[in-house]
Amino acid sequence: MTLASWRGPDLLDVPFARFSTIGVGGPVSWFGRAESIEDVAGAHAWCAERGVELLVIGGGSNLIVADEGFSGLVLQMAIGGLKFSMRDGDTLMRAGAGESWDGAVAAAVQRGLSGLECLSGIPGRVGGTPLQNVGAYGQEVADTIDQVVCFDRATAATVTLSNAECAFAYRTSRFKQEDAGRFIVCEVSFRLRAGAPTITYPDVLRVFAREMVGTPAVRDVRSVVLEIRQRKGMVLDPEDHDTRSVGSFFMNPIVSADAHARLAAAAREADAPGFPVAGGVKVPAAWLIERAGFTKGVTDGRVGLSTKHPLAIVNRNGATAREIVEFAVRIKRKVSEQFGVWLRPEPVMVGFGADPSVAFLQKASE
C-alpha cells in the first residue's frame, strides 16, 4: 500500500455546517476526501505527521459539531463501489463506505434481495451505518452485515472484522463505544437473500392490511417505508424544513419492568407503550417527550421539534449548535423530572470538550 496517493486537503477553514444535515458546526481547519483505502492511509499519515486530529464523516446526518468548530482534518469518505456475488446460496453485497446508503438499499431491492428494505430512505453513506447499527421499521444493519473492512488507526493496517467482532447492540457498536475513532470503515459486506421481506412493524403492516396486499415484495416494502418516512419528515428534502435535523435526537430508553409500570401513572394515562427486550422494556422516547409537554412543532427561538415527528430536533432558521444542545437539555431535564427516565442522545457530538450541557446529555442516570 502506498501512502503517497492522497492528494491532501481540498479546503481550508470551512464551516462544518456545510456538511451537516442539521446545518450547524463552526470552522474546520482542513477538509478533504478519501476515494480509496490508500487515501485513508495517506490522510491518517498526513495527520500523524502534523499532530492533527482526524474526524471521518459520511453524509453528516448523525453529527453535531460545536460552534467553535474542529481544529483538525475532516475526511469525507468517498470510496465507491457496489458489487454483488453469491456465497452458499446467499448474495453478498460489498459496498464502498462512500456509497449513498439509500442508493445501496435501492440496488439490493431492485435485485429482489431482502434484508435492507426497511432501512430505505435513511440519509448518509454506507460507512456510517455500522457505527450506530442503523435501524428502522424492524430491521437493523447488524441483521445482515457479514463483515466490515476498516483501516485500523492503532496499527495503520487494514483489518476485516466479522459481524460478531463489531459488538453491535441497539444503536451502537464498538465503533461508537470502546473503539471510537480507531477504525475507519472502508467497505461493508451485507449477506442478503432473495425472498420474502421483513414486515413486523405495525405502521408497515397496517398499510398492507388496508391495501389488502397479501404477499408484498421487497420493492413494495421499500415504497411503503419511503412513504411513511416522507410523511414523518424522515427523508432529506431541501424543501421540507422538518428534515433539517439529525433524525431522531434521542434513543428509545430501556427501563426495568417496575419503572415501566410507573410511567403510566406519571403520565396520568391508563397505559404506557413499551416493547419487551433483553434487559427490560423499550419505551418510545417520542411518547415520553410529548407527555413531558414537548409536542410536535413546538419552537424555542430558532430551534424546535419537527411538525411531523416529536423525536426530531430541527434547526428552524440559522440556529447554532449551542441552541440545539440547550434545547435538547431542556427536553432531557423535563423528561427525567417527570418520569425518572434519562434520555440519551443518538448523534455523535464533536468539539464540545468537557461542556457541562453535553456531559448532562450523555449521562445515563442521576
Ligand SMILES: Cc1cc2nc3c(=O)[nH]c(=O)nc-3n(C[C@H](O)[C@H](O)[C@H](O)COP(=O)(O)OP(=O)(O)OC[C@H]3O[C@@H](n4cnc5c(N)ncnc54)[C@H](O)[C@@H]3O)c2cc1C
Ligand atoms: C432525516 C433523518 C432521518 C434519519 N433516520 C434514521 C433512522 O431511521 N435510523 C437510524 O439509525 N438513523 C437515522 N438517521 C441518522 C443517520 O442518518 C444515520 O446514523 C447514518 O447512518 C449516518 O451516516 P452518515 O454517513 O451521515 O454519518 P455521519 O453523520 O457523517 O457520521 C456519524 C458518525 O459516524 C462516524 N463515521 C461516519 N462514516 C464513517 C466511516 N466510514 N468510518 C468510521 N467512522 C465513520 C463519524 O465520525 C461520526 O462519529 C437519520 C438522520 C436524518 C437526518
